[in-house]
Amino acid sequence: MFWCLAVGLFAVTVLLVRERGITARQRRRNAELGDGLRARDEELRHLVSARLPALEDAPHQQVPAVGLLDTRLADTDFAKCLDGVVERFAGAVEHARSSADQSAKAALKASMRSLQALANEQQVSISEMQDRHDNPGVLSDLLEIDHANAQFGRRAQVIAVLCGSWPGRQRATSALVEVVRGATSRIRDYRRIRINGEVDIAVRSRAVEPVVLAVAELLDNAARHSQPGTTVEVTVQTVHNGACVVIDDAGVGMDGQAAEHAAELLARTHDVDIVRLGDPPRFGFAVIGALTERYGFNVSVDTLSPYGGVRAVVFLPAALLTHLDPADQAPVPPAEPPAPAHVPAPAPAHTHSTDTAPTADPAAPVPDPHAASAPASAPDPHAASAPASAPEPTEATTPGGLPKRRRRTPRQPAPQPVAAEEVGGRSAEENARRMGAFARGTRSGRDARHTLHDDEGNSHE
Amino acid sequence: MTTRRRPADRLVRSYVVTDGRAHPTRNTLDLVTLLIATDDLPLTGLNPEKRRLMELCRPGALSVAEVAGHLSLPVGVAKVLIADLMDSGHIVTRAPIPAARPTDATILQEVLDGLRARL
Numbered sequence: 001m002f003w004c005l006a007v008g009l010f011a012v013t014v015l016l017v018r019e020r021g022i023t024a025r026q027r028r029r030n031a032e033l034g035d036g037l038r039a040r041d042e043e044l045r046h047l048v049s050a051r052l053p054a055l056e057d058a059p060h061q062q063v064p065a066v067g068l069l070d071t072r073l074a075d076t077d078f079a080k081c082l083d084g085v086v087e088r089f090a091g092a093v094e095h096a097r098s099s100a101d102q103s104a105k106a107a108l109k110a111s112m113r114s115l116q117a118l119a120n121e122q123q124v125s126i127s128e129m130q131d132r133h134d135n136p137g138v139l140s141d142l143l144e145i146d147h148a149n150a151q152f153g154r155r156a157q158v159i160a161v162l163c164g165s166w167p168g169r170q171r172a173t174s175a176l177v178e179v180v181r182g183a184t185s186r187i188r189d190y191r192r193i194r195i196n197g198e199v200d201i202a203v204r205s206r207a208v209e210p211v212v213l214a215v216a217e218l219l220d221n222a223a224r225h226s227q228p229g230t231t232v233e234v235t236v237q238t239v240h241n242g243a244c245v246v247i248d249d250a251g252v253g254m255d256g257q258a259a260e261h262a263a264e265l266l267a268r269t270h271d272v273d274i275v276r277l278g279d280p281p282r283f284g285f286a287v288i289g290a291l292t293e294r295y296g297f298n299v300s301v302d303t304l305s306p307y308g309g310v311r312a313v314v315f316l317p318a319a320l321l322t323h324l325d326p327a328d329q330a331p332v333p334p335a336e337p338p339a340p341a342h343v344p345a346p347a348p349a350h351t352h353s354t355d356t357a358p359t360a361d362p363a364a365p366v367p368d369p370h371a372a373s374a375p376a377s378a379p380d381p382h383a384a385s386a387p388a389s390a391p392e393p394t395e396a397t398t399p400g401g402l403p404k405r406r407r408r409t410p411r412q413p414a415p416q417p418v419a420a421e422e423v424g425g426r427s428a429e430e431n432a433r434r435m436g437a438f439a440r441g442t443r444s445g446r447d448a449r450h451t452l453h454d455d456e457g458n459s460h461e
Numbered sequence: 462m463t464t465r466r467r468p469a470d471r472l473v474r475s476y477v478v479t480d481g482r483a484h485p486t487r488n489t490l491d492l493v494t495l496l497i498a499t500d501d502l503p504l505t506g507l508n509p510e511k512r513r514l515m516e517l518c519r520p521g522a523l524s525v526a527e528v529a530g531h532l533s534l535p536v537g538v539a540k541v542l543i544a545d546l547m548d549s550g551h552i553v554t555r556a557p558i559p560a561a562r563p564t565d566a567t568i569l570q571e572v573l574d575g576l577r578a579r580l
Contacts, residue, residue, distance in 0.1 A: 134537055143476040181472070441576070442571045448575060
């Protein structure tokens, strides 16, 4: 009986101990599972409140900005599923963003192009008005309008370029200094720009407009971020394998964050997001970045100017440069004493050859403002190598292909007022000839009158 | 005249050429005023348009209108530049010679007489 009891008790004890172990294990497991569940809940909340918003904000989906909250969950199926969600979401965000960006760009581009066309049209009419009106008061107003119009055109152009459009105008190869001055023409404070340095290097025609735009943006930045009384110094110089335009301002400079942002935009580490340029949007560096990438020049703004502000350096590689042919630039034939013997001077004596010169050259095509097409019209074999019509002393033509009146006044050692010899642009020889004719005529007239009088006298007698 | 096309989209605009001024410092300039460059002054410090203007005038006298045409600048803008160059002594002007000078009535009369006598 005792034994029976003892065995029964033992069995109960064993069972109890076992039960207890099981319960403890159950409880532990329960707690674990609860933890796991809580962790997953937390993780989900984290996903909604932190990871997805981070993706929304993060430009261009770099490495997931915010990771898992609980590292214990890494490598679980749950985490993989979460990553899948994140990926899908990122893809959707990216897709929505790019399509929004594209449609924004397309809309902006189209409207900016039409504005650009209007600005160009207006510029043409302003130029014509400047030609037409000789009154300084009117001219002064026109200059102001022209200035405003140039800035307006540049704004439109910048936005259009940023949206993937071409810079717009086709220009002839221009001297680098002219390119910088062209950029100066398009900013508000053009009077504060000082250009130093003389180089005889020119920018190839396809790069003229992009370089003008980029330099204009840099000059505008420089002038905008410096005191109104200070000047912005521009130095143009040639370097070993290209040319540099160095722009120094005496302004406030850029702080670290701004410089970093600028460098990022200039380096084009990623596509420019048109909707993320700030409010108000700052297009400057973004458009420079787009232009440098497309045309292969380089801009850096990370040096300090000796005047305290920013030093921006535009480097143009030799591929974008060419040497200016002096014949292109020479506005008149060189002053060598020409042989005035039998020059076909087709233009009337004192009219403006560009205005009314008759088309004496039958080979000349229709007047083309672009000198680049001139070689076909230039009958001079020496001019064949020059891209523009080289004004030769004997075969001078205007850029329009019309013959040019040549001055036949030889260089006078002392510019003393010559009385009535060269009247209205007539040459000395011609005057001499006419005066000689007058003299001969009067002389023979006098002689004839004398004889006539004599005759009359005789008859009266 | 209508077909003539000035390069309307000049790269360097007029206000940059004249530094924003439209009024020449002197108003003695006329379309046909003749400009004569003085030889002795250096061209340093002049902007490219002024330098080109001097080069244009060096070989002989040119009128204001011709200079403006060669530089393809509006006449008003060219006048501002020329007035500056006159102030700095780079250019001297000569009033246009009156066109009526050679047509002296007595000479014409004599010529007429001579011709009549011949015929």
